[in-house]
Amino acid sequence: MQQDNQPNQSEEVPTPILLVEDDVKLAELVITFLTKNGFQVHHEVNGLHAIEAVSEHAPQLIILDIMLPGLDGLSVCRKLRDSYPGPILMLTALNDDIDEVAGLEMGADGYLGKPIKPRVLLAHIRAHLRRISLQRIENNLSENEQLILAGRLKIDAGKRQVWVNTREIELTAAEFDLLWLLAEQKGQITDREELHKKIFRLEYDGLDRNIDIRVSRLRKKLGDDPKHPELIKTVRGQGYILAD
Incomplete structure (x- = not known):
C-alpha cells in the first residue's frame, strides 16, 4: 500500500x-x-x-x-x-x-x-x-434554526433529538443527519444525488442503494407505514419529501 x-x-x-x-x-x-x-x-x-x-x-x-x-x-x-x-x-x-x-x-x-x-x-x-x-458546526446554530416541526415530527438539531408526537425516537448519527437534511427542505423534493453527496461527500453513481435503505430504516423507527408513508414520501425517480 x-x-x-x-x-x-x-x-x-x-x-x-x-x-x-x-x-x-x-x-x-x-x-x-x-x-x-x-x-x-x-x-x-x-x-x-x-x-x-x-x-x-x-x-x-x-x-x-x-x-x-x-x-x-x-x-x-x-x-x-x-x-x-x-x-x-x-x-x-x-x-x-x-x-x-x-x-x-x-x-x-x-x-x-x-x-x-x-x-x-x-x-x-x-x-x-x-x-x-x-x-x-451545525450545533452552533441559533436555537430557532435548530428546531424544525414537520407534521407529527419535532426535530431538535442542537440536542440531536427527535420526537413523534410526544414519543422520543432513538436515531443513530447517520439516521439523524438524513432526517435533518430532509427537514431542512420539508415540503420539497430532496433528490437522492443531493442526499448522497451531503451524507457521504462522494459522487452518486446512480446505482447505490444506501440512501433508499436508510430511508426505509428511518421510516420504520418513526412508525411511518412503508406502503403508505405519511412522514417521508417517495417521489419516484427523483427522491424524497418530508411532509410539512
Whole structure:
C-alpha cells in the first residue's frame, strides 16, 4: 500500500479508530496505511471483545468485518447501535446484496467489499468523519434554526433529538443527519444525488442503494407505514419529501 499524502483533519492528535478484523495480515496492512495517514488504530480480532474495545478506546469510527470469531459482525453492529453513535463501516469478502442490506439495516453507515482498496477505504473514513465535524458546526446554530416541526415530527438539531408526537425516537448519527437534511427542505423534493453527496461527500453513481435503505430504516423507527408513508414520501425517480 502507498501512503496517501493528503493530511488528516487532525495531525496533532491522531483520530482513534477501531478495526475489528480476524485476518491478521490484512489488519496489519490497514493499520500501517491508516497510521501513516494520521489515525490511531486499535485492533481487535474477536467479535465478542469488540464491544469492550469500544468502551475502552472510544473510537470515532469503527471498521467492522462481518465474518468474525466469537460473534459475527452483524450481531456486533446491532449490539453497538444501542450505545455507540459514531460511524460503523462494514467489511466483507462476500459479494452478496443480502449481507449489504442486512448490515445497513443493523445500523451500519457504509459497506465495503474485500479486497479492500486502501484509498477508497480512506476516502470513506474521511467522508464520515467530515460529516461528524459538520454536525458540531451545525450545533452552533441559533436555537430557532435548530428546531424544525414537520407534521407529527419535532426535530431538535442542537440536542440531536427527535420526537413523534410526544414519543422520543432513538436515531443513530447517520439516521439523524438524513432526517435533518430532509427537514431542512420539508415540503420539497430532496433528490437522492443531493442526499448522497451531503451524507457521504462522494459522487452518486446512480446505482447505490444506501440512501433508499436508510430511508426505509428511518421510516420504520418513526412508525411511518412503508406502503403508505405519511412522514417521508417517495417521489419516484427523483427522491424524497418530508411532509410539512
